Amino acid sequence: MYVPSAFRQDDLVQLHAQMRDTGLAVLTSAGAQGLLASHLPLLLEPGEGEFGTLYGHFARANPHWRDLAEGTEALVVFSGPDAYVTPSWYPAKAEHGKVVPTWNYIAVHAWGQAEVFDDPERLVRLVRRLSDQHEAGRGQPWSVDEAPRDYLDAMLRAIVGFALPIRRLEGKWKLGQNRSAADQSSVREGLATSPNPRDHELAARMNVND
Template identity: 55%
Template sequence: MYNSKPHQEHDLCRLHLHMQQTRLALLVSHGEQGLLATHLPVLVAPEEGEFGTVYGHLARANPQWHDLEQGGEALLVFPGVDAYVSPGYYPSKHDNPRVVPTWNYTAVHAYGPVEVIHQAAPLLDIVSRLTDRHEQGRDRPWQVADAPADYLEGMLRAIVGIRLPITRLQGARKLSQNRSQQDIAGVREGLGASADFLDSQLAAQMRNL
């Protein structure tokens, strides 16, 4: 990912938090079938390995896992919030009109080899942990064990698990850090006043600069 120096994020805890808060990641790989990508929910285990390890699963009918099983590096993209930044947000434009629009955003890219998992026990663990994560907070959380055993066995046969130990992490927090404090405040206020939900979310991120 191209990422200029002012916008690079290197704090491992912040990178992991971003990944854990991303509800749907994008798994990208290249192999005999060319470039393939799958959107999937994942689990992040920050304590496993130097940069953490990611778990998830694919449909067995998805051809991507065949390429993943051949080895090589894969990429997991964890998108964040984003917003259009108008030059009108910059107070400095009144003195210097040489400004153009841009886009602010946050994102994390995680790279590593992928282990494809076929065994029922680790597959059950992955889907159970994923379900527990997304059911938490509900009045009556559904559990994988609530499904009939024979039905669950069939569903597990229809998927493969993935385990990606992260060997390289890139983080981007493009939040107008290359502008003056006055312009940063202008962008934050402009986005914060927007009726767009993502604009207000990005404004909240900029309050932590």
């Protein structure tokens, strides 16, 4: 990922927060089967290793896990809020017209090599923790323990788990930091009043990261 210094995010707490906030990550690798990408919900253990460890699982029918089992390096992409930025929001447009459209966004990239496993007890612990993470906050959260054990065992046989210690972590917060304060303020206001709710989220992040 190309990361100019103005957009670089090195704060591990913020990087981990964005990773947890990204519901569905994209795990990519280039191995014997070529370039592969899988969309996966992941669990982050921040205290395991220098940058944390990611846990997840594939459908056993997905051939992607086989490349990871062979030691192929993986890149995991966590995409945060993003929004189109029109030149019309820049006060500089009225001053000299030397403005062009851009796209503001937040993204985190994590690299590592995964350990693949299919031990049923280890898998059920992973599935339970992933479910608990995404059920949290619901009025009546569903639990893995509600499923009949024979059904659960059959489902566990259909997946393969992995642990991916993060060896390298990179964050990009492209929020207009290279623009003037007036331009940044105007873009933030434009995003905050946009009819697209996704734009509002990015506007809020611009406030946080002033």
